[in-house]
Amino acid sequence: MKLTKVKGLQGELSIPGDKSISHRAVMFGALSKGTTHIRNFLSGADCLATIDCFRKMGVEIKQDGTDVTVCGNGLHGLKKPNTILDVGNSGTTTRLISGILAGQDFETVLSGDASLNKRPMGRIMKPLQMMGADIESANGDGCAPLKINGKMLKAIHYDSPVASAQVKSCVLLAGLYADGQTSVTEPALSRNHTELMLRAFGVDVKSSGKTATVTPPQEMHACDITVPGDISSATFFIVAGLITPNSCIRLKNVGINPTRDGILRVCKDMGADITMENVEDHGGEPTADLIVRTSKLKGTVVGGDVIPTLIDEIPAIALLAAFAEGETIIKDAQELRVKESDRIALTVDNLVKMGVDAQGTEDGMIICGGNPLHGASIHCKYDHRIAMTFSIAGINAGGETVIEDSECVDVSYPTFYEQLEQLRL
The missing domain is CATH 3.65.10.10 (Enolpyruvate transferase domain)
Known part of the structure; x- marks a missing residue:
């Protein structure tokens, strides 16, 4: 891609x-x-x-x-x-x-x-x-x-x-x-x-x-079960809406279960413009429409009890940090080392390739935001969340970004690229 x-x-x-x-x-x-x-x-x-x-x-x-x-x-x-x-x-x-x-x-x-x-x-x-x-x-x-x-x-x-x-x-x-x-x-x-x-x-x-x-x-x-929209999948468009200039996106019927909504708490800490409408409850699983607008973001610290509520979202949060003012520290996330890939190493390596000031730690990463991103060839090791994170980076980077194994998004989000194209101005 x-x-x-x-x-x-x-x-x-x-x-x-x-x-x-x-x-x-x-x-x-x-x-x-x-x-x-x-x-x-x-x-x-x-x-x-x-x-x-x-x-x-x-x-x-x-x-x-x-x-x-x-x-x-x-x-x-x-x-x-x-x-x-x-x-x-x-x-x-x-x-x-x-x-x-x-x-x-x-x-x-x-x-x-x-x-x-x-x-x-x-x-x-x-x-x-x-x-x-x-x-x-x-x-x-x-x-x-x-x-x-x-x-x-x-x-x-x-x-x-x-x-x-x-x-x-x-x-x-x-x-x-x-x-x-x-x-x-x-x-x-x-x-x-x-x-x-x-x-x-x-x-x-x-x-x-x-x-x-x-x-x-x-x-x-x-x-009977009605499955809410996946907040882990929505995260890529939340991040896209916050960091891409001239953006306003409505994400419909997203699950906001409090054991999964850590991404929304981190975005709020960073100064994100996200509002909720049509909040409903489906058998204990709350949902809402999320309206996301381009925002001026600031660095934060992500760690402790919030980590289990956003473990799958950390690569996308790292990208958010690259567009924030100041330093973001992500810690207590050693679990990322044993996901579909070593997500700490892979996220940092690919951010650095695109010009971001980022370094990995044993249990997370440190990212200094503010550097403009440039296109790069991104290797995902067939990890769907890495592929989607760096696709969002690619639409905010100078030059061309190539996602080498982009078909891996089919694991969790087969329509991702189609929906990304729908939003494009």
Whole structure:
């Protein structure tokens, strides 16, 4: 993808469905009695991998664009797949489905692409093994492929060393098959989509401070889910609207769950002009239209408890910092080192290539804003969030920017480039 500077961005967009919520809606629908109708489903590669895995376990799932119908098999109705479950590039699919598979009465193998099979899975293997699960890394390196031999599980209280919705969700989903109440306590509260949606499917889930507790149900019951627009996807257009001259963008129906809205808090700290309209609530998942205008920004410090609420947005925040006056420090984000790529190293390297004063630290980065950006050849290592971040940089840089592996945006945002073109003045 080749990009050049634009005069401005104007218009309105409907953001694709939230990736985290789309994954969970399919999984929980598959484990329920009855038919679950999902609207505004994200048809990205990651969420399609989740559909594929459950189809291989005997669940009937029909898809018509962004409408998905899941004919649930019930909590104990999954069937042994006759092939490996291919999770593609999806860490969410891998970690959440592992909790479900740990409690089945059959064996499975989970494997993904080369990038996925390098990501750390020890963080879910440890609590699952504490519950009595038979799960091992096929290559002995703490990564996928994972071999899971399902069995009866025992309830635990797990003190998670990381604030990770994937780890928390994995343990809570295994808890659906345990012999009593299972709870997870985190060092900071991570996104709570699992807790909210399990309640919608009739499961007793209690949240108290940084602890979530699930009581295993006799059965789960189907319900209809409308997926909000994904705030992680909206972030690229939020940043674009703030840093591109002559811009005013309306982003419709964006999820603003308080465990996910850290990007909006950081933007406010930096002096961003963002207003909310049409605030609504959908089963505990609030949404709003966001109106974003070109803004004069100032540097800030991003760290502490806000990090789990914006972990996927940090590359885009780093770009925002490049256009702010003064220094921005991002810290406590060492989790970025083990995402689809080492996002700290890749973000800093590409910013520097474009003329930004940026340096990486062990747990984040330091960016001095104000330097004009120039075009560059950007290597994303097939990381969708890096590709989209530097596409926004490219429309604000002199000369031509080339995104070398731009097709990776299909993982989470297949219509990204089409929508970017719609806004261009």
